Each structure stands twice: as structure tokens, then as C-alpha cells.
């Protein structure tokens with residue numbers, strides 16, 4: 001149907017499912033966001049960033065919003081068992097996505113972990129410091145370095161930072 | 163904090179991780195520093211990489227179908243234009259509309275996804291049409307935004323008072339006939355909570371009755387509610403026969419205050435088409 005859907009729905013679903021821990025809900029988020037994308041495609045301003053970042057940011061925010069509506073008890077019950085099985089092996093990953101994956105996987109764990117806690121769990125710097133039992137200053141520095149590395153690794157990727 | 167220090171916070175901001183003074187300081191600074199705004203945008207690109215790096219999971223084919231339906235419905239009804247008061251218990255999405263939506267969807271997104279170059283004439287046309295519609299409907303748009311804000315406040319209040327579980331299913335309701343009314347329904351099994359904003363005072367002897375709609379079945383009657391002076395309506399009820407799961411929609415009609423077993427009055431709030 002659309003290039004955008006074909007290209008990003010897999011990553012978008014994986015991200016929403018990672019946040020929500022529930023495939024059905026992740027699919028709801030996916031649908032919601034793609035409908036919104038359709039509604040607002042005419043307003044999209046290419047000078048402000050890539051479609052990939054816009055789309056993935058929307059998916060992430062919608063999933064985090066939904067996550068916040070659920071209580072912790074509910075979340076624990078639904079658990080990780082419902083996570084969709086990745087089918088990365090069956091689907092050939094496009095070259096640019098493979099580069100992104102390599103860049104993220106290339107981050108030192110001490111930088112990657114706090115970034116993922118912010119992205120997938122919606123935690124703030126203070127919450128991350130508490131979760132990781134590290135000083136706030138250390139967490140901020142590591143996240144900043146991690147983001148710098150990611151940007152450097154992604155430079156040149158069509159959806160990446162200039 | 164200096165510009166350099168604030169610039170260093172842009173990565174965390176793009177991840178939504180700033181809080182406290184850092185967040186307040188950067189947000190104030192972004193209002194008048196274009197360089198830091200660009201910095202946030204560039205970091206947002208990198209942040210998207212975090213999600214793109216996950217092993218993709220193929221959505222079920224049903225999602226694509228649901229998406230096509232949703233888009234077809236939206237193409238049939240122009241954005242922000244008051245809908246006609248068609249008594250629509252079931253509006254079949256015309257095949258032609260679905261086809262058109264497929265074409266538009268494709269065209270618009272393909273253009274957007276290239277992320278560069280001039281947008282096609284079609285997209286320009288959609289953009290122009292949208293602009294005109296928006297100008298003609300600024301007032302309605304503002305009133306809808308206001309209704310949405312009221313609903314958000316009511317929902318937060320209901321959640322704080324533990325009126326319903328945060329895990330309850332949620333459905334949106336739209337005003338019929340350009341009334342700028344909006345509603346939300348939260349339900350878990352047969353227990354159904356409704357909230358609505360911008361509802362006009364009903365005529366003497368009438369109230370707003372809730373209906374649960376399941377495809378292939380007669381509408382299931384809920385309770386009759388009255389809005390307060392500000393047009394806000396909220397209430398809980400048990401609607402017998404609501405099946406488990408998400409295959410339920412809700413609507414609101416104007417009915418005698420005692421309630422009726424099958425809808426007779428005009429529809430006031432309808433499920434998303």
C-alpha cells in the first residue's frame with residue numbers, strides 16, 4: 001500500500017511492543033499513529049527533520065502515553081511473554097536500517113542502557129539515575145556521549161543527522 | 163546556564179529525559195535559540211535510530227486492513243468539517259472511497275517519505291484544500307480542542323479517583339452535525355464509563371442515552387445521562403451483553419429521560435467511522 005508502511009511498520013511495531021509489552025496494544029498504537037500520519041502528511045515539513053524520525057517519535061510517544069495509563073500491576077501481569085517474536089531473520093533488513101542497528105549495538109552498554117530506559121520506558125534522567133544507582137551527573141554525561149556517538153554513526157544516513 | 167551548557171542537554175531533551183531545572187531552562191532557551199532547536203531536531207533523528215535498531219516484528223495483515231478502512235472513512239469525510247446529521251448506525255465505506263484513499267495514502271506518504279524535492283501537485287492540492295478547510299473551521303477546531311482538554315481533565319480526575327482501571331479499553335466519540343462535542347468511553351467487560359464535553363442542554367424531558375454497538379447485533383441500551391451546566395457529562399453504568407474484547411463501539415442518542423430499549427432519537431455522539 002505505501003512505502004512508508006512497508007518500510008517502517010516492522011520497526012514501529014517492535015518499538016511499540018517493546019514499550020508496551022503487548023502485541024495487540026502495540027498494533028493499536030501502530031494503527032493510531034499511521035492514521036495520524038495520513039491526516040497530517042500534507043502538513044509535514046521536510047525542513048524540520050526526516051519522516052523516519054517523525055514517525056518513530058510519534059510511535060514512541062503514543063506508546064509511552066498508553067503505557068502511563070496502565071498501572072504497574074497490570075503491566076507486570078501482561079509481562080514479557082506477550083512480546084512479539086522478532087522476524088528479523090525472515091525479512092531482509094534494508095541497508096540503512098542495518099546501519100542504524102549496528103550504530104546502536106556499537107554503543108557501550110553504559111551509554112546504551114540509560115538511552116533505552118529513556119526511550120522505551122519514558123524515564124527521566126533522575127529516574128534513570130535512581131534505577132541504575134548511579135550519580136545523576138554520570139548518567140547525563142553518558143547519555144550525552146551516547147547520543148553524540150549515535151549521531152556520528154548515523155551521519156550520512158538519509159534519515160540521520162546532518 | 164550558558165548556551166554551551168544548554169546545548170549539551172539537547173540530546174537528553176530529544177529522548178524526553180530532561181526533568182527539573184534542566185528541562186525548564188532548556189525549554190525557555192529553545193524559544194529563542196535556533197541553533198539549539200536544530201540541535202534537538204538532529205538528536206531526535208538519532209533517537210529514532212534507537213527504535214529502528216530493534217529487530218522488526220511484522221504487524222498482522224489485519225492492521226493494514228484496519229488502516230485502509232480508517233483512511234477510507236477519513237477520505238469520505240473531510241477533516242474538521244461538521245458531519246451531516248445522517249442517522250448512521252452503520253455507514254458502509256464505499257468501495258470507491260477506499261480505492262481513492264489507497265491512492266491518496268500512497269501518493270502522500272511516498273512524497274513525504276522521500277524527504278526531499280518538490281512535493282507533487284496532488285500533495286499541494288491536498289495542502290491547499292486543508293488550508294481552506296482549516297480557515298473556514300478555525301472556530302470549530304478551537305472548540306474541539308477545548309473539548310479535548312476538558313476530556314483530558316475529566317479522565318485524569320476519574321483515574322485519580324480510581325473510577326476505572328487504567329487498563330480499561332478506550333473509545334473516542336465524535337459530535338454529529340458539527341456540534342463540537344466530543345466523548346470518551348472507558349470500558350471493561352460490561353462496566354462502561356462515559357465522559358463527554360460541549361453537549362447542549364437537552365430539551366425538556368430528554369436526556370442522553372448511551373448505546374453499545376456490536377456488529378450484527380441490535381444496539382444495547384445503556385443509561386440516560388444529563389450534562390451539567392457547562393455541557394460536561396460523566397457517568398458509569400453496566401450495559402448487559404457487552405462482549406469481552408475490543409469489538410465494541412459506543413454511541414449516544416437523545417432519548418426520553420426514562421430511556422428506551424432501541425434508539426429512537428437523533429444520534430448526538432458517534433463512534434469514529
Ligand SMILES: [Zn+2]
Nearest residue numbers: 165195197198
Ligand atoms: Zn542555544
